[in-house]
Amino acid sequence: MEKAKSGKNLLEINNLTVSYGDGKIITEVSFALKPGEIVCIAGESGCGKSTLIKAVLGIKQLGAIIEEGSIVLDGMDITRMSDEDRRQILGTQIGYVPQNTRGSFNNIRSYDVQYQETMRSHGLKFDRNEAIKCFDRLNFPDSDKLLFYQPWEMSGGMNQRMAIAQAVLLGPKLMLCDEATSVLDVTSQKEVIEELAKLRDELGWSILFITHNLGVASHIADKLGVMYAGRMVEYGNIRKVLDNPIHPYTKRLLSAIPGRDRKLPLGIEGRPPLDGAEWEGCNFVDRCIHGGEKCTEKMYKLVEVEPDHFASCMRGGQCNDNE
Numbered sequence: 001m002e003k004a005k006s007g008k009n010l011l012e013i014n015n016l017t018v019s020y021g022d023g024k025i026i027t028e029v030s031f032a033l034k035p036g037e038i039v040c041i042a043g044e045s046g047c048g049k050s051t052l053i054k055a056v057l058g059i060k061q062l063g064a065i066i067e068e069g070s071i072v073l074d075g076m077d078i079t080r081m082s083d084e085d086r087r088q089i090l091g092t093q094i095g096y097v098p099q100n101t102r103g104s105f106n107n108i109r110s111y112d113v114q115y116q117e118t119m120r121s122h123g124l125k126f127d128r129n130e131a132i133k134c135f136d137r138l139n140f141p142d143s144d145k146l147l148f149y150q151p152w153e154m155s156g157g158m159n160q161r162m163a164i165a166q167a168v169l170l171g172p173k174l175m176l177c178d179e180a181t182s183v184l185d186v187t188s189q190k191e192v193i194e195e196l197a198k199l200r201d202e203l204g205w206s207i208l209f210i211t212h213n214l215g216v217a218s219h220i221a222d223k224l225g226v227m228y229a230g231r232m233v234e235y236g237n238i239r240k241v242l243d244n245p246i247h248p249y250t251k252r253l254l255s256a257i258p259g260r261d262r263k264l265p266l267g268i269e270g271r272p273p274l275d276g277a278e279w280e281g282c283n284f285v286d287r288c289i290h291g292g293e294k295c296t297e298k299m300y301k302l303v304e305v306e307p308d309h310f311a312s313c314m315r316g317g318q319c320n321d322n323e
């Protein structure tokens, strides 16, 4: 789905290091999103994907502290914005769809009431007809009745879609989706992904999409970032990263996807280090078939291996996927 527009970046993450007060969770992560671009971030559980989203949202209660680096939205440095200023941009400039919207909607109040409250809290007027038009645009069933349902009456997929529709009404330019399709069955997953892609095409949304699922990333993303233990180890055009992975971790991650041939996938032995974002050298060294002394000397930066494809280690070129 490579429909990204060129031009200046909508979001820039520069050298970002994040903690929860103790050790680092993310170290020196940098990438950018152009208007209309979808960037997926993948990696094993605990590698810091959600922490990245929390840092962009910047809500103090979420606990993520930016130790170094900056986050720039449409030319405006939002790294250390006041709470008041941040309230102005959350929702209206930065939208957010979490993994499970059942937890963010109140289960026993109608969407109508909840949409009204959200719009009012952003100083906007709620127009019921606009909401129905939005549901129609997204091909929701029973669009004229939907607002009067309560979230408990809806499926998980429909709740995710109602959260996306609410975001549309607020009119952000950037959408943050944190595992927004992970809890859904494959049919609902497909609907949500298609919806997000449509909104990107029609409204020019830039989407930062966190996922475990490289199949979903392959379908929706323009670019893919692979994170390992708090660091970005590979980044670039989705086709280049998936078809020609360079970093040994990316290769192993791809080899861990189950196929339909009833064989167990190769996978990756061991677990990522919990303090990997603190390591001086490569933090994948213990699990890497090429890991050697040189790898522990320093952290290798991402370098451009081919146009629009960056990796922090070249040794994956020697990896044999059948090993």
Ligand SMILES: Nc1ncnc2c1ncn2[C@@H]1O[C@H](COP(=O)(O)OP(=O)(O)OP(=O)(O)O)[C@@H](O)[C@H]1O
Pocket: 020, 025, 043, 044, 045, 046, 047, 048, 049, 050, 051, 052, 062, 063, 212, 274
């Ligand atoms: N509020 C918090 N306080 C302290 N540590 C936290 C907090 N939230 C997350 N962590 C830790 O930060 C690390 C990264 O967590 P994060 O949720 O960002 O990973 P993730 O890649 O999104 O994982 P998953 O795919 O399982 O959601 C983990 O070790 C986690 O235990």
